[in-house]
Amino acid sequence: MPGIDLxxxxxxxxxxxxxxxxxxxxxxxxxxxxxxxxxxxxxxxxAVRARSxxxxxxxRKPTTATGPAARxxxxxxxxxxxxxxxxxxxxxxxxxxxxxxMQSRMIDALDAVVAAHPHETVVVVSxxxxxxxxxxxxxxMHLDLFQRLHVSPASVTVFDFHAYGALLVKCNDxxxxxxxxxxxxxxxxxxxxxxRAEKQS
Numbered sequence: 016m017p018g019i020d021l022x023x024x025x026x027x028x029x030x031x032x033x034x035x036x037x038x039x040x041x042x043x044x045x046x047x048x049x050x051x052x053x054x055x056x057x058x059x060x061x062a063v064r065a066r067s068x069x070x071x072x073x074x075r076k077p078t079t080a081t082g083p084a085a086r087x088x089x090x091x092x093x094x095x096x097x098x099x100x101x102x103x104x105x106x107x108x109x110x111x112x113x114x115x116x117m118q119s120r121m122i123d124a125l126d127a128v129v130a131a132h133p134h135e136t137v138v139v140v141s142x143x144x145x146x147x148x149x150x151x152x153x154x155x156m157h158l159d160l161f162q163r164l165h166v167s168p169a170s171v172t173v174f175d176f177h178a179y180g181a182l183l184v185k186c187n188d189x190x191x192x193x194x195x196x197x198x199x200x201x202x203x204x205x206x207x208x209x210x211r212a213e214k215q216s
Contacts, residue, residue, distance in 0.1 A: 021054045028169035029055040033062035035171065035190050039136055041065045045128060046140040055169065056140040065138070104158040118148035118158055125149060129176045146172060153181040 021029060032055070041063040046056035048069050060067035107113040112120075121141070128137055141149075143166040151161040153174060166172065166187050173185040 017049060019050060021051050025051065025055075025168065026058075029058040031190065032169040032171060033058040036138065037062040039063065041138055042132060042135040043068055044138040044140065045069070047142065047145075049142070052140045052142065056138070059138055059140065063138075102159050103161060114144070114148065115158060117145060118152060121145045121149050122152050150183065150186060154183055 036059055041059075042065055044056045044060040044063070044065050044067045046052040046067070046069050053069055056067055056069070059065075103114045105113070105115075125139065128139060144161075146166045147161045147164040148158060150156070150164055150166075150172060151158055156164075164186070167189050169189070171185060171188045173183075173188070175182040175184050
């Protein structure tokens with residue numbers, strides 16, 4: 016929502032993202048006009064010594080329920096009163112727009128940025144749902160499946176745009192993937208073979 020600044024944790028995350036991106040040669044940093052994104056973009060632009068540009072095309076209209084209303088038992092709800100989760104592409108939020116329209120607007124904005132910066136590395140700071148909708152579009156995923164993607168605060172998703180399309184290089188990178196899922200670490204192969212041998216003997 017407008018009027019909400021980055022928290023102390025948000026500033027820490029923005030600075031960490033800026034530090035990781037500082038190794039790249041970035042020409043311009045774009046952001047949606049919401050305060051959290053413009054503040055994040057400022058940290059990044061300062062770290063990479065890039066020009067910062069705010070664009071209202073990336074995230075101007077309310078697309079999903081946010082704030083206290085979003086946490087109520089009846090939301091998020093499209094105009095027909097049914098939950099948007101089974102078919103997000105058909106959801107239209109009261110006073111906002113459909114998720115499909117949001118995705119279209121996001122892609123138009125990103126395509127315009129890419130066209131304006133040929134052979135350059137550019138950062139666009141946005142929000143989770145628009146980023147997930149862009150990932151879905153450029154990887155050929157239907158919008159109804161975009162909630163299967165996860166985008167963490169201040170994470171980095173990288174696309175390489177070229178004449179033949181877009182290549183997803185990184186998704187939701189936070190610089191600490193090795194410790195993100197410690198409980199999901201696959202068992203050591205040798206240990207698994209030993210366990211199997213013991214069971215068979």
